[in-house]
Amino acid sequence: MDLHQTIFEVIDMRSFSNLWYWIGLAVMWSTASHWVLGVPWDMAIRARRKGGRLEEDFEALVRIYTARLVHIAEVSGLMLTSLIPFLLTVLGVLGFYYRIEFAQAVFLMAFPMTLVWILSIRTAQKVRAADETGEELHRRLARHRISVQAIGIVSIFFTAMWGMLQNFSIGVLG
Template sequence: MDWYSAIFELIDMRSFSNLWYWIALAVLWSTTSHWVLGVPWDMIQRAGRHGGEAQVDLEDMVRINCNRLLYIAGVSGLWLLGLVSGLLTSLAMLGFWYGIEFAQAVFLLAAPMTLVGALSLNTARIIRDGGLTGDGLRRRMMRHRIQTQVVGMLSIFVTALWGMYQNMSIGAIGS
């Protein structure tokens, strides 16, 4: 047995029947929901509980991350939009038109993350343009986190349904 066969036996390339795919999906959404615009959720909670220096630190970190996101979007937003839409289109075509399960799995990870990216840009623009601070900033960050969690729940639900369908249809063909 060569190394190529050994690796592909160890790592099942049928993504939806692979435990590692589901672990990666859970870690992706857990991490995405914890880091709100690049700010850890516990920092937002601490600023709400203690105020003072914790609130100043939160406002500084949010300002830095919002300015960074909006600068990147302003400088290379159209290029990123073109590249991401091309990549998602390629994954969708390979996955759902040509039936490549790995492309389906990656698409089901990447497509909702682009929606979260768009929500993040929108939230960053609202925070910067509104000059949000204090309680208003924390409420906006909480709203963004809830929106991200809703996208994550829908994504996990759709991915689980599609994965079960794939596993049952492949299981029915194999028997």
């Protein structure tokens, strides 16, 4: 068995039947849900419960990450607004028109994460504009986290349904 064949057996370009794809999808959404605007959610919970120095550290970290997200949006916004839809369109056409399963799998991960990225930028802009602190900051981040989780639930459900359809159709046709 040559190296090329071994690599493709391990990677398996049929993504929806590959356990690593589903593990990666779960890790991606778990990470997106845990890191709210770049701040770990357990830190937000601890800061809300105990206050004091933990709350100050939490608010400082939120200020740092919101400033970073807003800066990226301001500096690279036009380029990202052009590049990301182009890449998503390429993946969508390759995946759903030309039926390349790997492109479908990447699209089904990238498109919802693009929505999360847009939501994160909007939330960061709101936090920064209102200079939110304390309870209102915690409420804003909790709403953002719930929105990310909702996008994740819909995405995982749709990806699972599409993946099962692909596996069933390959099983029947192949």
